Amino acid sequence: xxxxxxxxxxxxxxxxxxxxxxxxxxxxxxxxxxxxxxxxxxxxxxxxxxxxxxxxxxxxxxxxxxxxxxxxxxxxxxxxxxxxxxxxxxxxxxxxxxxxxxxxxxxxxxxxxxxxxxxxxxxxxxxxxxxxxxxxxxxxxxxxxxxxxxxxxxxxxxxxxxxxxxxxxxxxxxxxxxxxxxxxxxxxxxxxxxxxxxxxxxxxxxxxxxxxxxxxxxxxxxxxxxxxxxxxxxxxxxxxxxxxxxxxxxxxxxxxxxxxxxxxxxxxxxxxxxxxxxxxxxxxxxxxxxxxxxxxxxxxxxxxxxxxxxxxxxxxxxxxxxxxxxxxxxxxxxxxxxxxxxxxxxxxxxxxxxxxxxxxxxxxxxxxxxxxxxxxxxxxxxxxxxxxxxxxxxxxxxxxxxxxxxxxxxxxxx
Amino acid sequence: xxxxxxxxxxxxxxxxxxxxxxxxxxxxxxxxxxxxxxxxxxxxxxxxxxxxxxxxxxxxxxxxxxxxxxxxxxxxxxxxxxxxxxxxxxxxxxxxxxxxxxxxxxxxxxxxxxxxxxxxxxxxxxxxxxxxxxxxxxxxxxxxxxxxxxxxxxxxxxxxxxxxxxxxxxxxxxxxxxxxxxxxxxxxxxxxxxxxxxxxxxxxxxxxxxxxxxxxxxxxxxxxxxxxxxxxxxxxxxxxxxxxxxxxxxxxxxxxxxxxxxxxxxxxxxxxxxxxxxxxxxxxxxxxxxxxxxxxxxxxxxxxxxxxxxxxxxxxxxxxxxxxxxxxxxxxxxxxxxxxxxxxxxxxxxxxxxxxxxxxxxxxxxxxxxxxxxx
Numbered sequence: 001x002x003x004x005x006x007x008x009x010x011x012x013x014x015x016x017x018x019x020x021x022x023x024x025x026x027x028x029x030x031x032x033x034x035x036x037x038x039x040x041x042x043x044x045x046x047x048x049x050x051x052x053x054x055x056x057x058x059x060x061x062x063x064x065x066x067x068x069x070x071x072x073x074x075x076x077x078x079x080x081x082x083x084x085x086x087x088x089x090x091x092x093x094x095x096x097x098x099x100x101x102x103x104x105x106x107x108x109x110x111x112x113x114x115x116x117x118x119x120x121x122x123x124x125x126x127x128x129x130x131x132x133x134x135x136x137x138x139x140x141x142x143x144x145x146x147x148x149x150x151x152x153x154x155x156x157x158x159x160x161x162x163x164x165x166x167x168x169x170x171x172x173x174x175x176x177x178x179x180x181x182x183x184x185x186x187x188x189x190x191x192x193x194x195x196x197x198x199x200x201x202x203x204x205x206x207x208x209x210x211x212x213x214x215x216x217x218x219x220x221x222x223x224x225x226x227x228x229x230x231x232x233x234x235x236x237x238x239x240x241x242x243x244x245x246x247x248x249x250x251x252x253x254x255x256x257x258x259x260x261x262x263x264x265x266x267x268x269x270x271x272x273x274x275x276x277x278x279x280x281x282x283x284x285x286x287x288x289x290x291x292x293x294x295x296x297x298x299x300x301x302x303x304x305x306x307x308x309x310x311x312x313x314x315x316x317x318x319x320x321x322x323x324x325x326x327x328x329x330x331x332x333x334x335x336x337x338x339x340x341x342x343x344x345x346x347x348x349x350x351x352x353x354x355x356x357x358x359x360x361x362x363x364x365x366x367x368x369x370x371x372x373x374x375x376x377x378x379x380x381x382x383x384x385x386x387x388x389x390x391x392x393x394x395x396x397x398x399x400x401x402x403x404x405x406x407x408x409x410x411x412x413x414x
Numbered sequence: 415x416x417x418x419x420x421x422x423x424x425x426x427x428x429x430x431x432x433x434x435x436x437x438x439x440x441x442x443x444x445x446x447x448x449x450x451x452x453x454x455x456x457x458x459x460x461x462x463x464x465x466x467x468x469x470x471x472x473x474x475x476x477x478x479x480x481x482x483x484x485x486x487x488x489x490x491x492x493x494x495x496x497x498x499x500x501x502x503x504x505x506x507x508x509x510x511x512x513x514x515x516x517x518x519x520x521x522x523x524x525x526x527x528x529x530x531x532x533x534x535x536x537x538x539x540x541x542x543x544x545x546x547x548x549x550x551x552x553x554x555x556x557x558x559x560x561x562x563x564x565x566x567x568x569x570x571x572x573x574x575x576x577x578x579x580x581x582x583x584x585x586x587x588x589x590x591x592x593x594x595x596x597x598x599x600x601x602x603x604x605x606x607x608x609x610x611x612x613x614x615x616x617x618x619x620x621x622x623x624x625x626x627x628x629x630x631x632x633x634x635x636x637x638x639x640x641x642x643x644x645x646x647x648x649x650x651x652x653x654x655x656x657x658x659x660x661x662x663x664x665x666x667x668x669x670x671x672x673x674x675x676x677x678x679x680x681x682x683x684x685x686x687x688x689x690x691x692x693x694x695x696x697x698x699x700x701x702x703x704x705x706x707x708x709x710x711x712x713x714x715x716x717x718x719x720x721x722x723x724x725x726x727x728x729x730x731x732x733x734x735x736x737x738x739x740x741x742x743x744x745x746x747x748x749x750x751x752x753x754x755x756x757x758x759x760x761x762x763x764x765x766x767x768x769x770x771x772x773x774x775x776x777x778x779x780x781x782x783x784x785x786x787x788x789x
Contacts, residue, residue, distance in 0.1 A: 001483060001709045003415050273787065283784065286773075293776035296783065297728040301699025304417070304706045311417040325695050380684070386694055387687035391667050394682035 003307075005084075009314070012081050016088045019061060024092045025054055032091035040094045048132075048174055051095040055129025065103055065127040072111065072119055073127025080314045101170055102126050102133030106179045109249045110198065113236035122177070122198075134175035134201070136223060137246065138168040141410070143374075144381050146181070146250075147190045147243060148400075148408075151225060153182035153197070160184075160197065160235070162205075162228040168375075172208045172221040175201050180230075181246050184239055186406040193405055194242030199230045215367035261306070261330040264337035264365055265299035268292070271341060271358070282344060291340060295333060302329055321389035327372070328382040335369035338362045417705060419487060426480075427487040433464055434495035440754045446498035446614045447757060452572050452607075453616070458499045458531050467505060468529025471513070476526025482646075486653045486708045493657030493733075496757050498614035500534045500569035502654065502768070506647040507568075508535025511577040511593065514646075515631030515639045520595060524575060536573040538564035538596075538620055539640065545774035546644060548591050548637050553622060555580035555594055558629075560602075560622040568768060570618025571607045573598055577643075578627060579636055591636035594627035602626055612764035614757065644769055645722035649707035652729035655765055656704050659697040659729070662736035662758045666690055666743040673745075686743060693736045700725075700732035720786060723779035730766045730775075737762035 005013055028050060031042055042050060058064040059073060066082045068074020077085075086093055096103070107126055110119060125131040142148035151164025162182060172178065178201050185193035201208070205228035210218035237245040269292060275282040282288045302325075309323055341362035342349030348356075352363035373379050387393045400408045419427070437460050445451055461467050470485040471477025478484075485505070492501050509528050512521055512535075527533035541564055544550040553562025560580055567576065576596050583590035596603065602625030610617040631639050667690055670681030680686050707725030710718040737759040741748035748755045766772065 001417060001419065001705070001712065003417065003709075005415065009415075269783065269787075273784065283780065289780045290773065290776050293723075293727060293779045294731075296779060297703055297724045297731075298699060300706065300724050301703045301728055304702035305698055307415065307417045308702055308705065311415050314415055322698070325698055329695060329699070380688070383688040383691035384684070386691040387681075391663075391687075391690055391694060393667065393670060393687050393690065394679055396684060397678075397682065 006314070009080060009084060012077075013084050013088060016063070016085050019063060020088055020090075020092065023057055023061070024089075025050060025095075028095075029091055032094050035094070040097065047095070048098055051098040052129045054092065054095050055099060059124075059128030064129070065107065068107065068111070068123070068127060072107075073124035079319075080310065083310050083313060098171065099126075099129055099132065101135050102131075102175075105135050105249045106133040106177070106198075109179055109196070109236060109245065112248050113196070113245055114198070115233065118198075118234075126177075131176040132171060132174055134169050134172045134178045135249065136166040136169055136172075136178045136180040137249075139165060140167050143168070144378055146246065147194065149181060149183060149194070151180075151182050152186075153184050153195055153230075155184075155232075156229075158232050159229045160195075160232065162197075162199075162225040162230060164225050166223040166225075167211070167220075169208075169221045169223050170219060172201065172223050173210050173218075177201060178223075179236065179249065181242050183405065184242075187404050188240075189402050190400060190405045190408065191243040192240055194246070195239050196236040196242040196245040197230045198234050198236060199228070203228050203230070205229075214370060215364065217368075261302055261326045262334060263295070263299045263302065263330045264334040264341075264362075265295045267361065267365075268295065268337045268341055271362075272344070275344060277344070288344070295337060298329055298333055302326055321385050324377075324382045324385045327376065328379055328386075331369070331373040331379060334365060334372060338366035338369055342366060417709070419483060423483055423487050426484055427491060430464075430466065430488050430491040431494070433460070434491050434497065438495040438497050440496075440757065443496050443498050443614055443757060449613060453500055453569070454498045457497065458534075461499065461501070462529065462531025465529075467501075467531055468525070470505075471509060471525050471529050475521050476529040478529075482650075482712045483708055485650060486704075486711075489650045489653035490657035493654030493761075494661045496614065496658065496661070496761055500536070500572060500615065502615075502647070502651060503536040503569040503573065504528055504534050506650040507537035507643060508573075508575070508577055510646045511537065511630065511639065511643045514642050515593065515635070516595075520628070520630065524595075527574075533574045534569060534572050536567055536569050536576050537643065538567045538570070538576045538578040540564065540566060545770040546640065548588050549586070551579050551581050551591055553578070553580050555582050555592060555627065558627060560594060560596065560625045560627050563619060563621050565619035566608055566610065566617035567620050569616055570598075570620050571605055571616050573618075575599075576620070577630055578622070579640060580627075582633055582636075588637035589634040591640070592633045593630040593636040593639055595630045596622070596625060596627045600626070610764065612760040614761065615764065641719075645719055646711060648722040648726035648769055648775070649704065649711045649718075651765060651769060652700065652704040652707055652725035655729035655733040655762070656697065656701050658758055658761055658765075659693075659700060659732040659736040662733070662740040662755075662762075663690065663693045663697055665755065665758075666693065666736070666740040669744050680743070689739050689743065693739050696728075696732040696735045700729040703728040720779065720782040723775050723782060726769065726775045727772060727779060730772055733758075733762040734766055 028042060062075055065074040066077035066085055070076050110123060126133055137146055139149045141150055153160045153162050177198060179198045181194055181196050183193050184195040205226040207224040209222045211220045211222055212218050272282040272288055277285060309319060345357060352360040356363055388395050437457050442454060446454055465478045466488050468477030469480045469488055470482050473479035512524055524533055541552055575598055578594045578596050579591055580594055581590055582592040604621040606619045608617045608619055670686050671679055673680050704725045707721045710721040741755045741759060744755055747753050
């Protein structure tokens with residue numbers, strides 16, 4: 001049992017460290033480090049521009065999309081090298097979050113299902129951050145139940161004509177391309193009538209409307225399709241095989257191993273270490289200590305669970321469904337930590353933003369936290385994954401599984 | 415990075431699991447639970463023959479000289495099997511105290527006897543209510559003679575010797591406490607068995623009356639030695655607790671697959687699935703914290719005190735959580751004497767107290783984290 005790199009890993013780490021040390025945009029380091037919870041915003045710069053510049057620099061030097069093949073703009077690295085890179089990239093890695101959907105999900109799906117000439121023309125600019133991609137899956141009628149989607153694609157000559165609406169699309173407002181899951185046959189059971197495409201987000205008939213979130217920010221969008229035409233050669237996979245294609249995409253979503261999960265705990269511990277309560281220092285209060293200790297062991301438990309996963313990667317094992325616990329635990333923890341930090345502030349905890357203590361850091365965390373528990377799979381879906389795929393319990397009963405899609409009731413009683 | 419046990423260590427774990435599955439069935443545990451024996455003597459002998467009792471004891475003192483990582487994997491299996499033997503008191507507490515502070519002669523006398531299964535040891539620290547603290551040690555030592563009462567003392571009825579914490583000063587500081595070795599069979603002690611939450615590991619009250627004792631470690635070093643012993647035991651107990659958590663989770667999972675209600679396996683109800691998923695989460699966090707504790711213990715790292723407290727809290731919570739929800743999954747059958755659920759529930763709750771309460775370890779953790787941050 002040890003925390004040492006193998007000689008090859010150590011060599012890779014020192015190369016990565018040297019290059020990052022010489023090239024990273026250090027003027028933003030402090031700001032990025034402090035904005036590790038929820039939203040990353042730069043005060044005096046457009047974060048998308050900064051992110052694109054950093055990504056381009058990485059791509060030019062061969063450090064972009066490490067695990068992708070070289071011919072598509074990657075480095076052909078092993079999974080463990082990717083983890084080492086993330087560790088070394090530190091707060092600058094937050095910039096890559098602008099591309100996480102494209103690099104983590106759209107790219108791999110293109111690699112698995114697109115034509116070779118499309119891969120060669122679309123993937124390198126995706127890797128280098130010059131083009132941004134989004135993923136158009138969720139719909140008002142299909143969030144956790146992705147296969148319940150209603151956006152129609154109908155064949156018209158060599159094209160498909162798309163009508164419908166997507167929702168919760170991260171980054172659609174600055175994306176150049178997207179991968180799109182549609183329904184091409186409503187007369188068969190829901191998983192069997194889906195087909196996947198990629199499309200130019202500037203196509204006529206695509207309308208992106210940012211959604212204002214509970215936090216006040218707008219990271220997500222609704223996307224409307226009105227008679228949008230997509231040529232058949234931009235289809236990914238067979239007609240009717242969209243569900244399997246989308247599973248490839250979603251499997252690739254499990255890419256966060258090694259990236260530090262935000263729990264809010266280090267921030268809370270630091271805060272309590274300096275905070276004075278009516279009866280003395282917060283850190284000496286029995287109730288505060290008990291709360292902190294309970295969160296401390298969750299945070300360290302997550303950290304070392306992730307290290308065990310990295311060790312497995314280092315031995316060439318593949319990450320499994322047990323890695324769902326990171327988001328499940330961190331999601332509700334961050335919410336509880338934020339609530340508690342405000343409770344310690346008493347009545348003044350209600351003040352937010354620049355007027356609040358620590359520039360409203362915990363208030364911002366509180367308002368962003370509900371999203372963490374929903375995006376990429378709700379707590380309930382995560383628990384189902386653990387129960388079914390780790391513990392081997394029966395799947396949920398799905399009454400609509402064998403019913404033709406157009407016969408599934410769309411509303412509850414009344 | 416290889417933040418995992420080695421193949422050899424995993425093999426040892428398999429070997430221990432196989433041995434305990436054969437020799438320590440729930441039926442065997444029940445013989446002790448029902449009060450027909452105070453511990454499983456056959457199993458104890460077998461554990462000695464397998465080399466498990468002395469796995470972390472150096473070869474020169476009759477052990478296998480393997481190390482603490484090896485002891486961790488065995489501890490996990492002891493917890494999984496709910497073994498009714500004085501393993502934690504003898505191996506984690508008494509042997510570790512000797513390894514840390516014993517003179518050569520003391521080590522030569524007791525360690526080979528522990529490894530061979532001939533001697534059972536324990537730590538006599540507590541004196542009624544309260545957590546580990548110098549001010550809670552009232553038993554006095556003067557001129558090598560002890561006077562006072564210790565309770566509860568784990569496995570005190572069957573122990574051959576005890577490491578006893580005694581007051582040797584009156585400054586009100588840590589330096590007031592010294593440790594002593596007492597041969598419990600040599601007289602000067604009255605031992606009374608106490609009923610307790612987990613009869614598979616007995617508890618005693620020991621009355622020391624002008625009892626002769628030899629010092630263990632330097633006078634006044636007692637509290638610093640005890641802190642080290644408790645930290646090491648915290649990691650080792652955490653592995654027992656992780657083993658117990660996993661077993662309780664497994665029992666709950668198996669029952670959820672087996673039991674049909676409302677025309678379905680109860681494991682197909684989301685409420686039950688999610689309860690089991692949460693048990694898995696707590697067991698996994700505890701395992702990961704314990705691995706870190708094992709690393710710190712085996713390398714004698716400066717991080718050990720913090721890692722030990724984190725492992726202790728996390729594993730205590732996980733075992734209690736898994737043991738209680740295992741009963742919940744089992745419904746009415748879960749709290750019958752006939753089903754095995756209560757054995758893990760008893761063990762989980764007894765183990766939660768044996769090294770001091772959760773509150774005590776929470777305090778320890780926060781103090782240690784503060785110290786690290788200040789450094």
